Amino acid sequence: MGARQFGARVKRLEDPALLTGAGRFVDDVKLPDALLACFVRSPHAHARIRSIDVAPALALAGVRAVLTVDDLPEPMRSERIPNLMTNPAIKVMRTQHALARGEVCHVGEPVAVVIAESRHIAEDAAALVEVDYDVLPAVADCRDAIKPGAPRAHSDIEDNIAAEVRTEYGDVDAAFAGAPHVYEETLWLHRGGGMAMETRAVAARYDAASDLLTVWSSTQTPHLGRRIIADLTGRHPEQVRVIAPDVGGGFGPKAPFYAEEAVIPAAALRLGRPVKWYEDRREHFLSATQERDQHFQVAIAVDRDGKILGVRGTLLHDTGAFMPWGIIMPYIAAVTIPGPYVVPAYRLACTVAITNKVATTPVRGAGRPQAVFAMERLMDRVARELDLDRAEVRRRNFIRPEQMPYAVGLIFRDGMPLVYHGGDYPRGQAAAIERAAYDGFRQRQAKARAQGRYLGIGIANYVEGTGLGPFEGVTVRVLPNGKVAVATGATNQGQGQRTALSQIVADKIGCRIADIVMTMGDTAAISQGIGAFASRQAVNAGSSALMAGEAVRSKIVALAAFTLGVAEDEIELADGEAIARGGNQPRLSFGELARLAQGMPGVSFTAGQTPGLEHTAYFTAPQASYCNGTHIVEVEVDVETGGVTLVNYTVAHDSGTIINPLIVEGQVQGGVAHGIGNALFEWMKYDENAQPLTTTFADYLLPVATDVPTCVISHIETPNPLNPLGVKGAGEGGTIPAPAAIVGAIEDALAPFGVHFAEAPLTPERIVAALRAAGAYERLG
């Protein structure tokens, strides 16, 4: 029996190819005779299209086609991209046409596509497409969008309010009426992006011989893509195969279905040649979905000890011009606010506003960073007002482990009651406090201040719904050559799913991890699939891998026992062999068994034999799995420049049982880096006409190696009772509390000046402006 893989720091199977340049991303897929595409995009935030003249572009040598919406196949030509997430609260549902029909509603919306012999020619020709626009008033800021008389973001909607949802439980007004203390905050977390290093990319090839349309897409959700491409091209799903090969990061924006994923296949079908499109970074800033951009007006009622009596407020979410993923982000934000605390009464009134900016869909965290920012800023406020330690205020309000399972009183985004199963929030915070040397901080701070240096500490807690259903399947199949094929609808954008699932299967059926042949992100490999989002794949696909492995193990054991003439409990499986314990330990290799399981042509199986050593399992999660954690960050602020240095960063998190600590630590660390971006750097800016202002990595800053400290990470493993592995999601928890913790730390550092922060990112210029407004520089001389 080989060493147990589950729980071990197994080095990733994905690495060798990626380290040698042998990875295969969409743009690396070689398609002989392929044409290249370039989209013509709207330069206006809102305009009516009077006419499009493609003739000058078509006249350029090497151009094979210029397509507008009327050139697309039915029903793509007349219907909009389908909405993926309905909600009865949505009053106005808007998704886009594959290519604009009559009106454009944000800068970057695709209007036409040029198909040419090279990308260079396609780009040259795109500049020659003459679109006659009648520019319409645009609305950029969601606070303006909901005012009476605001310009309408689409010319045919009554107002810009897409939805209004109220989330509540308990008698919140009574809680506030009787409260000795009520504090209110106005907060805003700015718009940012997923910014995977690989932008989007789509390639399509129609093979007439097999009547198969194959689409390669840099997507998190290939099965979803197949369904929609089939719907929009009028083909049977069996005639469409979608492959997500190596994908260079996802982080959410590669989950929704995009217009380009419809148009490129349509062009390949029409032209009879493969067509490729590789988005450039500027296009990505203009047309890949973004998130955050939520405004909160929230109040907290507490008693004299700082115990929460109620929380209430409003949330305004900017959905942008379209809502391909429904209203999930404000919904998740609304139900995430209570978090790890006992909040006896709660009400949040959400308004979703349509603006003339690119659509928002989940980005790593999906509404939760905003919610945690709101709740934790309130907790900091309570601590300050009541002169209590920030950690102590939180400790007093934690849900205690003995209160588990804990029903918050809301319905989560999975449609099920929001019930936390397990987790020890006080223990997590205590672990973080110890690792961060929190108790000695005030001395460090005082010493630094005496030297004219400004240190601050911030703390934030979160509970995150992960592992959302409905399912993710895994097929395990022993091959006649002794290898073990594993196929799954789960997809890999860097999370190491191939390694994690291989660990589970190898342990379960007793094969070498190197003998597993994994197929991910290919609709031809497994019939049903959902994809990567909501930190769901370890829970769903991991559990399915265990179940499928268990079933195949039973088949191997039964067949080996039958063939060797021994009892089933005499059979052991190890290193790809079935071995009988007794006698001279006769053995059969998995390859031999796989051949036996195929029988001989025409010869009947003996009773009990089943064809093939194969099983497909679809684990269905009964509800979301709630992970939790505490972040503590120590910062130093340079009051002259507004520069912030993260001196140390501590994470205690509970994502249930851990399959591979190496991978989970990487997810946490990477998630924190994204949160640091949200806290200090990343800000997708638009002017008052909804023109994007930050469309390069020189304008929109991502954290670099000198900005992100190596985190101190404590794993608290509370096994999750909701799946057979005991796991919870781990992909987003690193990001979620980071803006709250960092902004809190900066405020703490600058407490001598009485500076208060209610927004992120806190760029150096904003910190200096706040210090200036507080009169800090006069005091500093």
Add this chain to the structure above:
Amino acid sequence: MSSHTIRLTVNGRSCEGSVEARITLADFLRDGLGLTGTHLGCEHGVCGACTVLVDGHTVRACLMFAAQANGREVTTVEGLAAPSGALNALQQAFHDNHGLQCGFCTPGMLMTLTEFLHDNPDPSEAEVREALTGNLCRCTGYAGIVAAALDAARRLRQEA
């Protein structure tokens, strides 16, 4: 569009090609030579994913024209491993320290660190981080990359 005949050495092999003046080195490597390990993450010289070595020095392959590489010696990520396919010390250190997730920025990281560790075989962590500021990674939060660089430096010093 004017066309140029170029001769250069790529990963130790001499090659020749005819390129339009506007073709970047990155496009030539990827499309002309099929060396798709060099990735394009921004095409405006910030992200560093396309970093290659030209005559031993790091270059953004998206900002250099292929014609400018005429007569030069280019090394890409495909040229790092031994002919047997065995990972070199830096690649192995990335594998051992979880220095990559999606792997898209990785070729650029490896090329930047190849030059850096050649110039500075015994760097401090701060020096490694400074050296990496020209390469963006969205997945890892850099911790594994920094650890890998320091680990590789140790291994390379032992080998030397």
